[in-house]
Amino acid sequence: MPKSQVFSIPALKRMPAYLRELRNLQRAGRPQATSPILAQALRIDAISVRKDLEMIGAIGSPGIGYAVEPLIDKIENFLGWKNASEAFLVGTGHLGTALLGFRGFEDYGLKIIAAFDKGPIPAGTTVHDVPLFDFSEFRHLAGRLQIHMGILCVPDDAAQEVAEQMVDAGIIAIWNFTAHTLQLPENIIRQKVNLAGDFAVLSVRLAARLRELEVVKEETV
């Protein structure tokens, strides 16, 4: 079995931003994109752009740049966003409900085809047009519809148990919006949205900046 190639995670995370900018360029009627232009849009170095595009096998013309349309195609194919990936979402609190109503996911080729919460849930209930079921039906429906991706939006203290049941139902990849770090078999693919972590970076930096400004202020008094 060929060891599947591993791609740089930071580079992977930048791909949707390239896509977004390329679509903007396309809409503006620009047939070519250059690494300096994409670099500015993403606030990174032009060399990184060329490295990233090289990673996915894109080729450009020296002196000219990259043709926009083929590059969009290349990235969409690389990400597998041409044919939608289907997912189940569990937990329809504020955040889960918001995600169900988030139209932007369509751009990512993500289709949430059912949502779950603890019952009882009247038949025919929907949230933002997505059908809602009792979580007890998760296993049956995941098997039946061959769903491999789960989006976890339950309260933190329920995260572990719900995730285990998702895995038990055949889920291979979990997008985790809770603060809990999931303890699951090694082969389960996880992606955690670390809001608290992001906020930590932001608040520590802001505090440092405010201290700096305070110093400057005092010095000028």
Place this chain on the structure above:
Amino acid sequence: MPKSQVFSIPALKRMPAYLRELRNLQRAGRPQATSPILAQALRIDAISVRKDLEMIGAIGSPGIGYAVEPLIDKIENFLGWKNASEAFLVGTGHLGTALLGFRGFEDYGLKIIAAFDKGPIPAGTTVHDVPLFDFSEFRHLAGRLQIHMGILCVPDDAAQEVAEQMVDAGIIAIWNFTAHTLQLPENIIRQKVNLAGDFAVLSVRLAARLRELEVVKEETV
């Protein structure tokens, strides 16, 4: 002016997870935490844990570990989460509304004291108990209440303009929940929640895994 110390970003992002686990240990009546225990909780290496804790100046006892309560204190102080940071939120669509209703932010010492959207907005309107104002009042209120942090939840195509006006109103740090990469002066602190990027990593990995499983299946036929 002393160059403010820069901390490792990955380490900063892990701090809230340490805090969470330490609070769990405290609730369970465990007075000591060791690096192997914290490492398992965060699914990282024990050496990383010790490095991270060293970074914030925590000291442990060889053979024993770290005392839980002082360590919680240390991290909370380091993150500045003891005294709440106040922020304004702009954009009360699905996501913005969900964030306004997210109780978990209180654990981070984040207090959203007002929300804004384009008007007209009847006086006295609230969203999840947070007062809602017309964005035209943002500047006035930010100055008056000395707000430096903004949470950006507007549609992608409004992100740049709204962000510029926030900066104009004295905002120094922006938590950006849009897909747009903000083009702002260098000294503005930004944190982008890159949902599309996270999803890209997840979907590329899942696709690779499904291919692997397919290969295995074929081989066993």
Place this chain on the structure above:
DNA sequence: TAGATTGTTAATCGATTAACAATC
């Protein structure tokens, strides 16, 4: 030809992991 940009090799930077003496 001149100017600009690509593709690629090398250098730098930073984070993670390894090793181990010191300590409880």
Place this chain on the structure above:
DNA sequence: TAGATTGTTAATCGATTAACAATC
């Protein structure tokens, strides 16, 4: 003392940045 864990220095790993020949 024996077992476990910390603190710290060194080694490894991976990503970013630099340099530059090749090419449009």
